[in-house]
Amino acid sequence: MQRRAVAVYAVLFVLVGAAAGTLTATADAPEVSFDNPAFEGGAGDSFEHDGTTYTVTEVTEETSESHGATTTTLTGTIEWNRTVEESATWANGSTVTYDGNDWRVVIDGEDPTAVTLQDQLDRTAILENDSNADNETVQSDGEEYVVVRNGNGSATLVPAGEYFPEPEERRITEGETIEYDGHGATVENVTASGATLRWETIETASTGLSQRGTVTLDGTDFVVIFQDSSTVSLSSNMDSYEAQLAEIDQFEQRMSGLTRVRWTSLGFVVFLLAFAFMPSRY
Template identity: 55%
Template sequence: MQRRAVAVYVALFLVVGTAAGVLIATAETPEITFDDPDFELSEGDSFEVDGQEYTVADITETEAEDDVGDVEIERSGQLEWEAVVEQSETWANESVVELDDGEWRVHIEGEDPTAFTLVEVLDRDAILSEDPAADNETVERDGEEYVVVTDEDGESRLVPADDYFPAPEERSYSAGDSLEYDGHSVTVDAVTEDGVTLVWEGPETSTMDVDQEERITLGDTDFIAYFPDGETMVLSSDFEAYEAQLAEIDRLDQQAEGIWRVLIISVLSSLLVIAAAFVPSRY
């Protein structure tokens, strides 16, 4: 009679455990979905937010094993855009800069300057090579530099270099003045003893790395980024729907944990009842 009762209890626990096992085996954690996302994008697609155009520069998918050997899939992407920003450059005092297809030396005078001068750097070699009457290089006599010039009679004479070469062009600028430089219209922002600071507005490429389910801000708009596969990036501003799905997934996870407990308790109870059945009776 005792063993018959044990068999009934064991069968009951096994039925409960089997039902729990079936639920665990067939249960699937739902994936995040967006019925009407703001953007559903592939690599190379462009989209606009608050007047700014963005491009999906990259979408990647990688697989890695965790500590217990399960394969985890990680997805991410990168956004790229161009924005007009203020850029700057500093010319050091007495440095040489390229301007208008030529070279110019930056010259600043005084202890508290408000202006500077660009002094043309003459290409003396080019000037000498273009003059058939002059030697292609200068000579030095008694510490002075000369150009050897041959007249029509074949006689050579020494011409002081300062007299032979033209006076270099000079251009003066003050803080607030504008000039053309490197394809930009630049403004003299500040002049100090050490150098000149130029500013201008120009395009600059920026990038943003985007991870799975990351909250990002584009312009004045917040989005949740989601990668349903290795080729698609979804951007949605519907945080209410996203939070509701997270809550549902959390609820299902808690239910799954409860079912696991039922399965474990059922198995342990069955073993305990079976063990108790073999305990010798004192009566």
């Protein structure tokens, strides 16, 4: 009688365990998906958000093995062009490079509205190109002179101000746009201490994409979902994403509970069978 009762209970626990195992094996795990994602595509595909075009430049699948388990990691990169404001300051009295030449910055007055660029003459080159002049100037009575020799070798001291040509000057007014360093730069502000130039340039920015990660584009958060090894989706519907995560978490808790039920049932079956075949003292 004892063994019959044990057999009935053992069969009951076997059925319970089998049912739990069947549910665990056949249940479809929910996955995150979006009905109308802001973007869905692969490498080379683009989409527009707030006037900016974003391009997915790559989608990469990497596989690694650890302790016999294989892990697949999906990543990607997204790029876009953005406008960056740059500036430069021409300090009064400094030397700047402009239009392929070196210029001395001259700003006159306490409330100037323009900046003057004076050509920096290469005096050494001028002297070296003149076969009648010494290669260096000389000082006499506090004045600078150039030694010029005639055909007989007689030397004449020519004041440097007379010998060298007047340097070229360029006057640039406040608000004027010039070609500077390959950009159209505007002289925005001129003060007694210097002139400020501003211009805009286009640069390429990028950010990485990871499975179920978030990426912020122009102030908007997007969740990233890789559909497969070549397709990625971006959605700004964070409420839907959080709800799906909660559903997945609930599913995993249920599967964990069913797994515990299966192993607990198996444990009871083993215990009952062991109990049934224990020798009786009576």
